[in-house]
Amino acid sequence: MTSLFDPIRFGDIAAANRIVMAPLTRDRAGPGRTPTPLMTTYYEQRASAGLIVSEGTQISAEGQGYLDTPGIYSTQQIAGWRRVTDAVHTKGGKIVVQLWHVGRISHLSLLPEGQVPVSSTARRANGKTFTAKGFETVAEPRALRTDEIPRLIADYRRAALNAIEAGFDGVEVHGANGYLLEQFMRDSINDRTDAYGGSRENRARLVVEVMAAIADEIGAGRAGIRLSPVTPANDAALDSDPQAMFNLVVDKLAPLKLAFIHVVEGATGGPRDIAPFDYAALRARFKQGNPHGAWIVNNGYTRAMALDAVAHGAADMVAFGKGFISNPDLVRRLRDDAPIAPVVRETLYGGGAQGYTDYPPLEVARA
Numbered sequence: 001m002t003s004l005f006d007p008i009r010f011g012d013i014a015a016a017n018r019i020v021m022a023p024l025t026r027d028r029a030g031p032g033r034t035p036t037p038l039m040t041t042y043y044e045q046r047a048s049a050g051l052i053v054s055e056g057t058q059i060s061a062e063g064q065g066y067l068d069t070p071g072i073y074s075t076q077q078i079a080g081w082r083r084v085t086d087a088v089h090t091k092g093g094k095i096v097v098q099l100w101h102v103g104r105i106s107h108l109s110l111l112p113e114g115q116v117p118v119s120s121t122a123r124r125a126n127g128k129t130f131t132a133k134g135f136e137t138v139a140e141p142r143a144l145r146t147d148e149i150p151r152l153i154a155d156y157r158r159a160a161l162n163a164i165e166a167g168f169d170g171v172e173v174h175g176a177n178g179y180l181l182e183q184f185m186r187d188s189i190n191d192r193t194d195a196y197g198g199s200r201e202n203r204a205r206l207v208v209e210v211m212a213a214i215a216d217e218i219g220a221g222r223a224g225i226r227l228s229p230v231t232p233a234n235d236a237a238l239d240s241d242p243q244a245m246f247n248l249v250v251d252k253l254a255p256l257k258l259a260f261i262h263v264v265e266g267a268t269g270g271p272r273d274i275a276p277f278d279y280a281a282l283r284a285r286f287k288q289g290n291p292h293g294a295w296i297v298n299n300g301y302t303r304a305m306a307l308d309a310v311a312h313g314a315a316d317m318v319a320f321g322k323g324f325i326s327n328p329d330l331v332r333r334l335r336d337d338a339p340i341a342p343v344v345r346e347t348l349y350g351g352g353a354q355g356y357t358d359y360p361p362l363e364v365a366r367a
């Protein structure tokens with residue numbers, strides 16, 4: 001039987017174990033939305049994960065929705081990320097960048113002068129984002145024009161190329177949690193009448209074109225995507241038929257032979273059973289013709305659940321979010337069945353080393 005601690009090869013990536021550090025926004029980038037030396041330390045501390053997925057990282061200035069999140073569109077940002085990837089690789093880890101465009105989940109204070117957030121729709125989300133003033137209501141977006149879509153896809157393509165230049169092992173496109181790509185996929189949000197709205201085919205078009213462009217640019221073996229078919233995060237109301245929609249999305253992505261699909265089961269950070277959904281059906285669709293693509297699962301996994309999922313083939317890898325925030329040596333703790341330290345909520349977003357790089361490894365905690 002396969003173990004959570006066994007190595008795995010998926011696409012062009014070889015990982016030492018099947019434990020993934022989930023993407024975690026921490027709002028600690030420096031001037032120019034650039035990774036800092038403190039961020040390098042944070043990722044280096046967590047390099048025993050089989051695979052690290054970086055925090056959401058905007059593909060363009062337009063794609064930013066929270067204070068002090070890093071980008072991957074400037075030379076300075078690429079250089080900052082290069083220090084992170086070098087540190088992780090020196091420790092024997094693997095790291096992909098999560099390519100993020102927030103769509104309508106943004107605020108005017110975070111965007112270039114004179115720009116408003118863009119989305120599939122001009123309807124504002126009922127939600128808040130984290131700005132210099134704390135949590136503030138998101139701005140009213142404008143709907144992207146059809147003739148802007150090629151430019152948007154080119155931004156993803158460029159960001160993927162930048163990721164390789166920065167030394168990442170690949171990219172995870174953020175197709176989850178109510179951000180731009182989900183704003184196109186779900187009929188509860190997308191109210192377009194062009195080729196990118198209406199039918200399921202049309203609503204899947206953008207995400208499929210983005211993944212095809214990235215696969216063409218850096219190779220499918222270095223490209224994956226995160227999906228969250230039923231999460232209510234960021235005012236993403238349920239699609240009228242989530243199963244049919246996401247079956248179609250995965251059917252359309254399958255021929256690309258991506259390195260992985262990473263699925264958030266249920267409500268991100270909340271109940272796993274918020275809405276009925278057959279994840280095994282998605283996995284089967286992805287695996288057909290691409291047996292070496294990794295199926296990564298996430299959301300509320302305990303050690304026992306993770307061991308079971310991998311042992312029984314329900315997942316190839318399991319991603320942990322909060323566990324990795326407060327346990328830099330989470331892999332070792334899972335292996336030894338040692339206590340898992342809880343997260344401190346107050347220091348999740350923004351600030352410095354406190355609640356970021358000062359969570360001790362087990363032996364220090366015990367001493």
Ligand SMILES: Cc1cc2nc3c(=O)[nH]c(=O)nc-3n(C[C@H](O)[C@H](O)[C@H](O)COP(=O)(O)O)c2cc1C
Nearest residue numbers: 022023024025055056269299300301320321322348
């Ligand atoms: C502080 C924090 C930041 C997060 N940032 C991101 C992010 O940037 N991208 C993303 O896809 N999910 C993000 N998530 C969701 C996590 O990746 C994960 O799905 C969630 O924490 C559930 O996994 P867990 O139960 O193992 O913590 C974030 C969650 C937390 C707690």
